[in-house]
Amino acid sequence: MYLCPMYSKELLKGTLSTIILKLLENNEKMYGYQITQEVKELSDEKILIKEGSLYPALHKLKDDGLIEVETVNIGKRIRRYYFLTKKGTKVKDEKISEIKSFMNTLNKILSFHIKIQLT
């Protein structure tokens, strides 16, 4: 599994945990593998989250009290469902606002033109 065949690796930094929190808002509870597939589909295959990125991120969100976990046995295989805590819901909203504001600012800078037409 590869990350971001289209996007530089650094771009996702600072946004991965927010993406995870957002998906949990929409889906109420999800397990790790499901999250990778959902992001893959929503991003049109442009964001491919690797296990080495996802699981540490999930564990950190858990440690920070933003999500809770529920372990379920599916046959002989385990599955860990994650869902938002109250704190997680709050932080999610804040992080989304922050990213959107940042994107607006960035878009403004990257679209800025000084093109003086001398006629």
Add this chain to the structure above:
Amino acid sequence: MYLCPMYSKELLKGTLSTIILKLLENNEKMYGYQITQEVKELSDEKILIKEGSLYPALHKLKDDGLIEVETVNIGKRIRRYYFLTKKGTKVKDEKISEIKSFMNTLNKILSFHIKIQLT
């Protein structure tokens, strides 16, 4: 000087060098301090680039052949003007496209709602 009083530190990652390249497109040649002030103004004080971030970034862009430098003496103080190389111009356009595409994808994910109304 502080970075991003409003934005988490990780958000800027992967975008700083593109911001610098973009400013050089608009201004043709700029020196370091000038870049920090321009970004500050364009971002409405929301992105404050620190020297410890800026100068290493400039040196790396130089090493990668994306910008060239011209040293000028202003009184007894030196000033280093940077400007885009041909390669830098190309890479700048690619990076801007990449970021904008990423922002579109991210915006889609972060705005996605499943809200089924049962009437």
Add this chain to the structure above:
DNA sequence: AAAGATACATAGAATATCTATGTATTACAA
């Protein structure tokens, strides 16, 4: 005379993600 702004620079810390690897089950096709 002092403080703040201008202007460069670098060493080392912090942090998030990636690469690579590991284990194991289930489904499917040859």
Add this chain to the structure above:
DNA sequence: TTGTAATACATAGATATTCTATGTATCTTT
């Protein structure tokens, strides 16, 4: 039935970028 791909978890160590902190020095303004 055998092998491959997909499912599903996990972690150790590498990588890369930015930050913190510090340093030097000039110029401007109070």
